[in-house]
Amino acid sequence: MRLLRPVNSVMVGLAVLVGAYLAEPNPSLWDIWGTALGFVTGFTLTGFSMVLNDYFDRDIDAVNEPGRPIPSGAVKPSGALVYAALLSAVGLTTSTLTGMGCFMLAALSTVLSIGYTSYGKRLGLIGNMMVSGCIAIPFLYGGLLVGNPRLSNLLAASTAFLSNTGREVTKGIVDLEGDRRFGVETVAVRYGCRRAAYVAAALYTSAVLLTPIPFFTGDATLGYLIAVAVTDLGFLYSSIRLLKDPSRSGARRVKNQVVAWMLLGLLAFTLLEF
Known part of the structure; x- marks a missing residue:
């Protein structure tokens, strides 16, 4: 669970729900199933980015945060990579069930996460903005779930x-x-x-x-x-x-x-x- 960073993942899932609420303040008009899937998408894709970041940062974390799961030896790098792949598969699959617009935003978030963890973090402020793009997207995603943002x-x-x-x-x-x-x-x-x-x-x-x-x-x-x-x-x-x-x-x-x-x-x- 420490790899997943559940607090971060729940925050993004809640951001999707807040985005839905901002677009349509009457929850009785929501597609409850679709909104629940939106929460799952936000939660799992955030978890994916957290796990993938720990995988790519394992050498840096050995210096900055040696207690993290991978540098501490609690989780193998290969296991973290499999976990990340599973989380992304779940998140992208649930996004396809809520419409093409939602899938495109989920795919954009995934691309930003991969780009940041693999190379973007070396770009300074640009890399920081890539991460923040993933944090901003859920509010728009939630709006698309229930209508127009x-x-x-x-x-x-x-x-x-x-x-x-x-x-x-x-x-x-x-x-x-x-x-x-x-x-x-x-x-x-x-x-x-x-x-x-x-x-x-x-x-x-x-x-x-x-x-x-x-x-x-x-x-x-x-x-x-x-x-x-x-x-x-x-x-x-x-x-x-x-x-x-x-x-x-x-x-x-x-x-x-x-x-x-x-x-x-x-x-x-x-x-x-x-």
Whole structure:
């Protein structure tokens, strides 16, 4: 299960459901079977990308995270590869059962995952954006499941893209030693931890700046405003903490905090209709 990273996988599965809700706020009009398959697609394809990443990163993890399943010897590399193939097969199969548009988005996510883990991570910020594309897609995928994506789907996808790119840049600070040794050109490796912290903080702030849009379009509810205000304060707090302490330990704390803010952001978008 540690290879799968179930928290990440559940988050993406929930993002699919949030995307469906944003496109059609009345669940009684959903195809429940199709929506359930959408959750499975999001969950398994995220698990696939997590496992595949651990497979390709096994040498780097031996330096940065020696307790991970593969470098610790708990899982063989060949076993991880088989597991990844199984997860991708399940995810792509379930996507074909919900329409061609959904399959194309699932296939795009799979291609981005393979491209990132095999080579893209060496491209620095571009690689970070490839990962974030996989995080943004579920909000559009969910919209396609129940009809046509709306502006709120695009907004959720954009904020997820920006905040996760910031988290990936932050993660590059945490993984600096191993990344430098193995030629992974993260922002931290190329420009240093302090500049990477500024880039990450700018991305978090950019995500925050998008959140008032529903207020100006007349779509914001009181529940959304309250939840998104807490989320925004969380992102701004983490940005300040990272700028004050761009060390490995400081970045690790911020990286973990951001997961909580992203989960709260998911909740905020579900409250757009309440």
